[in-house]
Amino acid sequence: MQPFHPFVQYPFDQQPEQTTTSRYMVSMFNPVELLRQPVTFPFSGRTAKNRFLKSAMSERLATFSNFDPCGRGQPTEELVRLYETWAKGDIGIIVTGNIQIKKDHLEATGNTIIDKDLPSVYLREWTEVARAAKSQGSLVIGQLSHPGRQVSINIQPYPEAPSDVEQPSIGGVLFGQPMPLTKDGIKDIVNRFAYAAFVLHRAGFDGVQLHVAHGYLLSQFLTTTTNMRTDEYGGSLVNRAQIILETIAAIRQAVQSPSFIISVKLNAQDSAPQGLCIEESIMVAKLLEIAGVDFIEVSGGAYEQNIRSSRDKPYTVETREGYFVEYAEILRSNLDLSKVVATGGFQTSQGMADAVLRGAADIIGLARPLTAEPLLVRDILRGEKNRAKGDKFPESPMLRFVASAAQIAEIGNGQDITDFDNAFHVARFIAKMQKEIPAAISEALFS
Ligand SMILES: Cc1cc2nc3c(=O)[nH]c(=O)nc-3n(C[C@H](O)[C@H](O)[C@H](O)COP(=O)(O)O)c2cc1C
Known part of the structure; x- marks a missing residue:
C-alpha cells in the first residue's frame, strides 16, 4: 500500500488508506488553510493577513525626462491603478517595485524616485499609492534601491559603486566605468535611503525593503568581486555589510516608529565565481536579525547572469518550482526571529504550502504570476484555483x-x-x- 500524502490528488479508485495521523495532517495542512494563516513580525509587531507577498517588480510607470532629471520619478495615475488592482487580490504584503534614491542613478527609465534634491518628493502621490495598495488590508512596503554600477550608460555614464569594477554589457545594454564611492559619498547614500523611508512612512507605508539582491549597489558591497575596498566598508564580511547596517540604523532614526517594518531582499548566493556564497549570506542574515529586520526575502543571482528568473538552480535538486526553497530553508534554520520569504518560480498552491511545511519559508513571494493574474492569491484562498497560469x-x-x-x-x-x-x-x-x-x-x- 502506498503511503498517504496529504497533498497528492489521488484518482478516485486509487485512494490509499488514511491513518488517523494522515487524516489529521490533511485537516492540519490543507494547502489553502496553511497559506491563509496570518504572520506576525517579530520586531514591528505588525501582522500580515496571510502568507503571501507580492514581490517587487519595477513598474516603470513614473514620469521620465531624458533632459530634465527634475521631471523624473513622479508616481502617476497608472501606478495608482496598478496598486488598486493588486490590493483587490487579497495579498498579505505588497512590495512596490524598486524606488530609486537618486534621480540620475536608475535601474530603468520610468522608475519611481524619492530624492531630496528633486523639487518635490511627491508626498501627495505616494499617499495615493499607499491608500490604493492598503485599501483591502494588505501591508504595503516600499522597496528602496540604488543601482550602483548596474545603470545603463544612456542614463548614467559615470556610475557610483563600491569599486571601479565595470559591469559587462548584457542584452545590448552598455554600462559605464564605475567610480568608487568616497566615504562621504557612502554617508550621503545612507542618508538618502533613510530620507526615502521617512517620506514613505509619512505617506502611510507600513515599511520598507532594502534591495540587497540581483547585483544592485548594496549587493555589490557584499560581494568581493565588486567590493575591493580596503577601508571599513571592504574586506571582512562584517565590513562589507556595514553600509547596510548603517542604513537600517539611519532609517530607524529618521522614521522614529517601532512599528515600521524594515525588511531586506537578499541574495542567498550570487551564482557567480567568487560571488556571495550561502555561508556568507547566513552570516549576513544573522547580522540583519540582530539589526531588527522583520523579514528577509530570499532571492539569488544578478543582472549579469539574468538568473533571477532562471529555472537552473544548483540547489533545487528535484524541483519543479520554488527556485530558492533550499537556500531559504538553510537561512531560516539559522534564524530565530526574523521571518523568511521564499520568492521565485512558485506555480501551485501545493508547492507553496510544501515550502512552508518543510520549514523553508514563513511567506511565499510571487512576482510574474501576479502580472498575468493580479487576483491569483484571492482565487487560491477562495479555493477557486490551485495553480498559476502557464x-x-x-x-x-x-x-x-x-x-x-x-x-x-x-x-x-x-x-x-x-x-x-x-x-x-x-x-x-x-x-x-x-x-x-x-x-x-x-x-x-x-x-
Ligand atoms: C517585470 C519584473 C520586474 C522586477 N523588478 C524587480 C525589482 O524592482 N526589485 C526586485 O527585487 N526584484 C524585481 N524582480 C524580480 C522579482 O521580484 C522576483 O524575484 C522574480 O521575478 C522571481 O519571482 P517569480 O518567479 O515569482 O516571478 C522583477 C521581476 C519582474 C518579472
Whole structure:
C-alpha cells in the first residue's frame, strides 16, 4: 500500500488508506488553510493577513525626462491603478517595485524616485499609492534601491559603486566605468535611503525593503568581486555589510516608529565565481536579525547572469518550482526571529504550502504570476484555483521578464492583460519585441 500524502490528488479508485495521523495532517495542512494563516513580525509587531507577498517588480510607470532629471520619478495615475488592482487580490504584503534614491542613478527609465534634491518628493502621490495598495488590508512596503554600477550608460555614464569594477554589457545594454564611492559619498547614500523611508512612512507605508539582491549597489558591497575596498566598508564580511547596517540604523532614526517594518531582499548566493556564497549570506542574515529586520526575502543571482528568473538552480535538486526553497530553508534554520520569504518560480498552491511545511519559508513571494493574474492569491484562498497560469514562451528568462513588464503596463493603463498561455499572443509579442529591441531579444532567445 502506498503511503498517504496529504497533498497528492489521488484518482478516485486509487485512494490509499488514511491513518488517523494522515487524516489529521490533511485537516492540519490543507494547502489553502496553511497559506491563509496570518504572520506576525517579530520586531514591528505588525501582522500580515496571510502568507503571501507580492514581490517587487519595477513598474516603470513614473514620469521620465531624458533632459530634465527634475521631471523624473513622479508616481502617476497608472501606478495608482496598478496598486488598486493588486490590493483587490487579497495579498498579505505588497512590495512596490524598486524606488530609486537618486534621480540620475536608475535601474530603468520610468522608475519611481524619492530624492531630496528633486523639487518635490511627491508626498501627495505616494499617499495615493499607499491608500490604493492598503485599501483591502494588505501591508504595503516600499522597496528602496540604488543601482550602483548596474545603470545603463544612456542614463548614467559615470556610475557610483563600491569599486571601479565595470559591469559587462548584457542584452545590448552598455554600462559605464564605475567610480568608487568616497566615504562621504557612502554617508550621503545612507542618508538618502533613510530620507526615502521617512517620506514613505509619512505617506502611510507600513515599511520598507532594502534591495540587497540581483547585483544592485548594496549587493555589490557584499560581494568581493565588486567590493575591493580596503577601508571599513571592504574586506571582512562584517565590513562589507556595514553600509547596510548603517542604513537600517539611519532609517530607524529618521522614521522614529517601532512599528515600521524594515525588511531586506537578499541574495542567498550570487551564482557567480567568487560571488556571495550561502555561508556568507547566513552570516549576513544573522547580522540583519540582530539589526531588527522583520523579514528577509530570499532571492539569488544578478543582472549579469539574468538568473533571477532562471529555472537552473544548483540547489533545487528535484524541483519543479520554488527556485530558492533550499537556500531559504538553510537561512531560516539559522534564524530565530526574523521571518523568511521564499520568492521565485512558485506555480501551485501545493508547492507553496510544501515550502512552508518543510520549514523553508514563513511567506511565499510571487512576482510574474501576479502580472498575468493580479487576483491569483484571492482565487487560491477562495479555493477557486490551485495553480498559476502557464505560458507558451520558449525557455527564456529575459523574455518572460519583459512579458511581465508589458502586463504591468497593461494593468496600469486599465487594458486587458495579454494571455501568454496562448501561443499566438506569444508569437506576436516576440515579433513586436524583435522590432523594438532586436539585440536584447536575440540574446534572450539564444542564451
Ligand atoms: C517585470 C519584473 C520586474 C522586477 N523588478 C524587480 C525589482 O524592482 N526589485 C526586485 O527585487 N526584484 C524585481 N524582480 C524580480 C522579482 O521580484 C522576483 O524575484 C522574480 O521575478 C522571481 O519571482 P517569480 O518567479 O515569482 O516571478 C522583477 C521581476 C519582474 C518579472
